[in-house]
Amino acid sequence: MADPVSAQRFEKLVLPHMNSAFNVARWLTHNDQDAQDVVQEAYLRAFRFFGGFRGDDARAWLLSIVRNTFYTWYQQNRGHAPDTLEFEEDMHSLETSTADHDDNPEAMLICSQSRRRVHKALQSLRLEYREVIVLRELEELSYKEIATIVGIPMGTVMSRLGRGRQQLAALLAPTDQEA
């Protein structure tokens, strides 16, 4: 993919979605530096495979690469298959994720208490639910796009969104009046 025409096309179609890519990577990795590494690697891959991109939805295409890159990274770094997700839940229970984030500058910005609670709740969600919630609620993607990115049928997107929201509702419920 060395010709300048496709390099220009790449710049026009794929580069503008860097915020989406980073947001998704950030919510998947839980960590700024890891998210940066994942996004950079994903862009490298995207650039390499751009010749094979025929669709019109560059953002969904890029995000599926970001997601794949993340899972490769996840398997290498955690020594875990992505489907052993229970581990994730233990690692990022509400208490630990609060502790994790209290000393980073981004967390300082999460000043409002309700925002903090929502942030924590989403962070503690199992990976398979968290990814569809992030894609839907934060990235505002359609079921069809999410199905393509995650590689599951649209019906599964719907049921995962349902379960993810159910868990979030439970996490956010007890002190709901305060929020």
Added chain:
Amino acid sequence: MDHEQAFELLPGYLDQELSLSEALECERHLAGCEQCQQVYSQHRQVSAQLRRADLRVEAPAELVKRIKAALPGRPSLWQRLVELFGWRSGGGALGWAPVGAMVMSVVALTWSAGLYLSVPSSETRLSQELVDNHIRSLQFNHLSDVISTDRHTVKPWFDGKLDFAPPVVDLAQQGYPLVGGRLDYLDGRPVAVMVYRYKLHPINLYVWPGGDAGATPHIYQRQGYHLAHWSAAGMNYWAITDAGNMELNGFITDLRAHPAS
């Protein structure tokens, strides 16, 4: 539509992802089912809370810059060199870190070079021109026109392109492998450039006929780059690198100690 079916479709109803007929049926069931109403309103609240919390994280400016600088077209030579020398053998995202850092520093240096306003002497002007040229050579697919670690490939490549035959020396044994050569234009004349490498640092060695300087190299420092200038056997030499003073000195010593092909 029974309860089970309608319950399954609630997320789709909330997200307006159902077909019209499904949506109508779901709505009809919802009107008479308390459990579904409760779940629906919970989910709607969660969705609203998520959106209100504005949890989207934007890409850090440095990442945007790094990716923009590294991607379109520019790194391909680096990629080739990097692959050639297996610098990415560690694999993964980290392989890009030095390239990204280099491109970043190049961008920063180009910018500061633009700010550098002075009326220079010819020597200063030439060294400035060299720094600019060196930076430019790292920016685009411009470091080498001929990529080869073999001096017997690099040297003949210059034939017919210059009115002199630049000496090409192989210093791989000394830790300064030859990576290629290119033709460049400097101080109003075409010059030969041999590209060497010390670890990750490229070294550009400019050569053209003349005897402007003494045999003892003068070392300069400019914008963080080390430059050296000397003349030998009727040739002017300028070497420039972002490697340290010691490394540049070692390179020159080894270069001068070895017979050219």
